[in-house]
Amino acid sequence: MPTSSSNEAVGVFERYRRDVYGWAYRLLGRHHDAQDATQDVFLRWLSQSRRGLPDNPRGWLRRVTINRAIDLLRSRRPTEPASRAELLCEPAPPLDEVEREELRGEVVVALEQLTESQRGVLIAKVYDGLSFARIAAEMSLAVPTVKTHYLRALSAVRNRLVRRWAPARSQS
């Protein structure tokens, strides 16, 4: 039977499960992959809970989810062209969905090149809508450091996306 502490860990995770899925889905772009990532993060959470729950569960979960999603993307890339059977069975996605996938890929490549703190700050600010002060408290950083991470991370993503924007500008 589960102990009370493992029940507590499951309860805490359940509170943030939607957040975990959301972070994973934004980076992975596929429902099944996001659910796989959510399950992986849950298992890590259970393992972590045996050593004690982190002071800031949401921050811990965000960091682990982002790292897990990036790991999944790295493992997905080399096998992607080989999954022809999957491509043949599924209807072709609409063009805007293709563009969204390309955009997601560019964003994730940019995120990969950031430090863990920079990634965490950017995701917390853009997707969670947290204030710089709240992010600083969650990540045990100074507010000016958080702002610096935010600008550097955002600039890195911008520098990646500029390659997509350049042809559009030259056409206009």
Next chain:
Amino acid sequence: MNHDQAWGMLADYLGDELDESQRRQFEAHLADDAELAAEVESLRRTLAAMHALDESVSVPEISGGLMGRPRRRTFAFLRYAAVILMAFGAGYFTNSLSMGRQANSIAGIVEPGSKGVSDNWGTRVAIAYANQPSRSGLARSLVALAHVGRDQ
């Protein structure tokens, strides 16, 4: 507001953390600072692109709880099978030990704190696993293992 002050407010402006007065001052400065204005435009466009990914997120309700969906990957089944085999292997091993203890007991050799055959680790894994029908795959096995390990 000078150039350095405006650049110092860039994060707060993009993060929507300036009050109304500060925001108006900043935007007024942009009219005279082409370099900063270009930076703001490109970073806002970046934010818009990131938010475009956000619009596609629709978190599903998982009726079976945290582990309600079986893993799609074929290898997940193999991992699941490996964990079960390990559990039964451990059960066989500890069962042998337990039977040895029983033999000792029959022979009059008493081991304080020894457990019966049905209380060995592997059997408890199998029981814990069987008692969690709402979970699936490797996760279900690992959760069972975690609970058993904790209950030891």
